[in-house]
Amino acid sequence: MTARELDAAGVRDPALRAAYAECRLLNARHGRTYFLATRLLPLDRRSAVHALYGFARRADDIVDETAATTPRERAAALDALEAEWHGALRGEPVSDPAVAAAADTRERLGIPARHFDDFLGSMRSDLFVREYATYEDLRGYMHGSAAVIGLQMVPVLGTVVPREQAEPYAAALGLAFQLTNFLRDVGEDLDRGRVYLPADLLAASGVDRDLLRWSRLTGCRDPRITDALRAAAALTQDVYREAEPGIDLLDPVSAPCVRTAFVLYREILTVIEKEEYAVLHRRAVVGARRRASIALPGLTRALAARGVGRGRRAGRADGPDRPGGRPEEAPGRSGGREPHEWTRKDVR
Helix, strand or coil: CHHHHHHHHCCCCHHHHHHHHHHHHHHHHHCHHHHHHHCCCCHHHHHHHHHHHHHHHHHHHHHHCCCCCCHHHHHHHHHHHHHHHHHHHCCCCCCCHHHHHHHHHHHHHCCCHHHHHHHHHHHHHCCCCCECCCHHHHHHHHHHHHHHHHHHHHHHHCECCCHHHHHHHHHHHHHHHHHHHHHHCHHHHHHCCCECCCHHHHHCCCCCHHHHHHHHHHCCCCHHHHHHHHHHHHHHHHHHHHHHHHHHHECCCCHHHHHHHHHHHHHHHHHHHHCCCCCCCCCCCCCHHHHHHHHHHHHHHHHHHHHHHHHHHHHHCCHHHCCCCCCCCCCCCCCCCCCCCCCCCCCC
16 A cells, blocks of 8 residues: 555655655554554545654654663754754755655645754653643643644645634644643653653642652552543543634545544543543553444545545536636645645645
8 A cells, every 4th residue: 555655645756655655664553543544544645644753753762762772862863863854954865764754745745844843842852851830831842742743734634724724723633632642651651750741730639740650650549640630631621622623624535534533532531531540550542443433434434525526626627617617726736835725746
């Protein structure tokens, strides 16, 4: 399927094709929920998603390699990644496939470079920042680590409104996904010395880092921790509600993919609640059967939307004289400068 995706996206250069293929493998291996939802996109849009995921994963892996490296070594590795990224933006040859594919995607789609700079800035803060006092402090970090991922995706997905109208919802969805990860991974993050849940939210239930560590190490439960995690889940649900209206602003052929990702990720919160917020002791996982039951309706909607799209394209073949019509505007030429169009020139 990789070759078909790359052919549809118009990626011809053999080295770039190999780079995109590696990013696809990274996505399939590490981002199961995200990868499953991506399968609902038209072929010509999937490679761009894989490229953006691959670049984000590369940076994330650098900052999370706590067992094998020191903070100084991780900072140096991130410096090297950032230098190679900026070199790629200048058209210089690069060795990292994730950088090469993401830089190509950025150029094809016209994604603002500042989104990648903001992302790398938040990744750098992970090397030294171990906790956040308030939710507002955390949102500052999440702008770069999550909101900009949503913003990067808007040109890939396409919209039926001017892009700037859809962007706040895309940013909110990125936040919702990351807040879900923070809740699901609170134990693993604690092992790395990080607590992403805001200190004031925890303190409202009488929880601090020491209590979390005690529960993680002993396997014992504490009702104060359950209360705090329940409050974090409620906060996350609020952000999902904030993001949801934006799905209807997306290109109809992309909306089923995002709707499926929305439901799949939100389902993690349902699993956490059913398991009584035991995230310090085991990872909440949406089972394969449940994932399939969520993805199947998305596939049906995606296929229906593609059928409608093909019908519309066929109708355009008659040009300005088609029945009841008027001359069509030419599609945008660079990844959403015409906000409702996504062109093959603009490959994740």
